[in-house]
Amino acid sequence: MNNNQQLIKTSLYDLHIEHGARMVDFAGYELPIQYKSIVAEHNHTREQASLFDVSHMGQIIIKSEDFASTAKALEKIIPANIIDLKQGEMRYSTLLNENGGIIDDLIITRPTNEQATDGTIFIVVNGATKADDFKFIKENLTKEIEISFEKHKSLLALQGPKAASVLSRFSDIVEKLSFMQSDATSIKDIECNISRSGYTGEDGFEISLNDKDALKLAKVLLDEPEVEFAGLGARDSLRLEAGLCLYGHDMNEEIDPISASIIFAIGKQRRIEGGFIGEKKILQILKDGAKQKRVGIIFEGRMPVREGAKLVDEQGNEIGYITSGTFSPILQKPIAMGYLPIKRAKISTEITAIVRNKQVNGEIVKMPFVANNYYRGN
Amino acid sequence: MKYTSEHEYVKIEGDIGTIGISEHAQNQLGDIVFVELPEVGKSFSKGDEIAVIESVKAASELYAPISGIITQINEQLDIDPALVNSSPEDKGWIFKIKLSNASELDELMDEEAYASHIG
Numbered sequence: 215m216n217n218n219q220q221l222i223k224t225s226l227y228d229l230h231i232e233h234g235a236r237m238v239d240f241a242g243y244e245l246p247i248q249y250k251s252i253v254a255e256h257n258h259t260r261e262q263a264s265l266f267d268v269s270h271m272g273q274i275i276i277k278s279e280d281f282a283s284t285a286k287a288l289e290k291i292i293p294a295n296i297i298d299l300k301q302g303e304m305r306y307s308t309l310l311n312e313n314g315g316i317i318d319d320l321i322i323t324r325p326t327n328e329q330a331t332d333g334t335i336f337i338v339v340n341g342a343t344k345a346d347d348f349k350f351i352k353e354n355l356t357k358e359i360e361i362s363f364e365k366h367k368s369l370l371a372l373q374g375p376k377a378a379s380v381l382s383r384f385s386d387i388v389e390k391l392s393f394m395q396s397d398a399t400s401i402k403d404i405e406c407n408i409s410r411s412g413y414t415g416e417d418g419f420e421i422s423l424n425d426k427d428a429l430k431l432a433k434v435l436l437d438e439p440e441v442e443f444a445g446l447g448a449r450d451s452l453r454l455e456a457g458l459c460l461y462g463h464d465m466n467e468e469i470d471p472i473s474a475s476i477i478f479a480i481g482k483q484r485r486i487e488g489g490f491i492g493e494k495k496i497l498q499i500l501k502d503g504a505k506q507k508r509v510g511i512i513f514e515g516r517m518p519v520r521e522g523a524k525l526v527d528e529q530g531n532e533i534g535y536i537t538s539g540t541f542s543p544i545l546q547k548p549i550a551m552g553y554l555p556i557k558r559a560k561i562s563t564e565i566t567a568i569v570r571n572k573q574v575n576g577e578i579v580k581m582p583f584v585a586n587n588y589y590r591g592n
Numbered sequence: 593m594k595y596t597s598e599h600e601y602v603k604i605e606g607d608i609g610t611i612g613i614s615e616h617a618q619n620q621l622g623d624i625v626f627v628e629l630p631e632v633g634k635s636f637s638k639g640d641e642i643a644v645i646e647s648v649k650a651a652s653e654l655y656a657p658i659s660g661i662i663t664q665i666n667e668q669l670d671i672d673p674a675l676v677n678s679s680p681e682d683k684g685w686i687f688k689i690k691l692s693n694a695s696e697l698d699e700l701m702d703e704e705a706y707a708s709h710i711g
Contacts, residue, residue, distance in 0.1 A: 253623040516626040541625035
């Protein structure tokens with residue numbers, strides 16, 4: 215991001231400051247990294263419910279006259295199965311380049327009739343990449359599909375085991391939604407699109423609404439005794455415990471979804487048929503197997519092993535690297551994600567990292583590090 | 593109590609300096625999860641990297657504010673590094689150093705100068 219460029223303030227900027235937020239430049243936005251304490255906000259999210267301002271994320275709409283046309287056009291770009299989506303269903307996927315490398319990860323929603331006309335698809339992408347993503351999608355969509363940014367919408371996330379009971383005081387939508395489902399509702403006369411989704415591993419909701427209503431809704435939610443603000447710092451440690459990738463760190467344009475251990479971003483049928491950007495390389499990797507793999511590692515002691523740390527074999531040769539790492543507030547241990555050659559990436563094998571010229575021993579473990587708590591009822 | 597511009601403090605008793613980070617510094621770093629302590633008996637020159645403080649977000653190096661030999665480290669921090677947050681200038685001290693050049697103390701800030709340094 216260009217330093218001369220003015221940082222964008224979200225609709226909740228003043229409220230963040232009022233709550234003692236420490237603001238940082240994130241994807242060109244001025245956003246709270248923390249309020250009082252990252253660890254306290256992290257633990258509050260695991261125990262109660264936290265409100266995150268994620269209005270920097272890109273909300274894109276594509277549409278045509280009918281769902282099948284829009285879905286087919288999007289399937290020509292991304293590797294998910296879109297045509298099968300029912301109204302109100304969401305799906306995680308990626309944008310890929312011709313080499314199968316990940317340009318971004320994203321969430322696709324087929325809205326209900328209450329949310330939009332049936333030829334519409336919602337796409338949410340990362341804040342830092344949204345301008346490039348928009349351009350990429352636009353260039354690759356067939357002409358009859360319209361594409362636009364939701365320029366005047368905020369995105370709030372309410373995450374944690376108490377999120378559902380809090381929201382159910384204002385809307386009966388909660389009992390109708392399972393994990394990765396979406397619908398329209400109103401909260402205190404504020405129109406919202408609510409999705410049961412998030413980036414913390416907890417049950418929770420992402421609420422898209424007009425900028426002009428965001429402050430009012432945030433105050434309504436913060437007035438509930440279980441709800442506190444949480445910042446980007448907690449968001450990062452929570453997603454790490456949940457084993458979720460962060461774009462630009464755990465995946466990038468050099469890494470394909472199979473290596474990134476997010477093969478679920480590619481629809482089952484599409485792994486056979488292809489028909490998306492990067493198909494040739496992806497089908498080849500599916501056939502031959504990936505050379506490396508993203509794994510989760512728990513290290514001994516308390517010293518965090520962070521992005522950029524090398525992973526070495528018994529002889530001290532570099533065989534891999536860490537892409538994200540922190541000290542897990544829940545496990546009270548250092549946790550990390552990194553890449554290793556397939557042969558070295560088996561669960562329960564030992565691995566050594568180098569931090570400040572010292573060896574740190576760890577073990578490859580199954581992710582998530584902390585069990586997720588998604589609501590898959592209904 | 594004396595301070596460096598890097599937000600370390602030095603508490604002098606005889607020829608021993610107790611060193612840690614200021615209240616302001618702990619607040620800036622946020623939740624501290626690990627402190628990498630120096631070895632007792634090792635000598636350092638002023639400005640050498642001497643310890644590392646890790647918060648949830650990042651690792652921050654601590655540089656020797658004065659030259660000398662490490663006489664003691666706060667082993668409590670291995671068990672409870674958050675002491676640096678809760679009691680930075682008392683229970684959260686980091687190491688003690690036997691001064692090898694007392695004149696270096698003159699280059700440090702007193703409390704008043706440090707208060708205006710952090711604004």
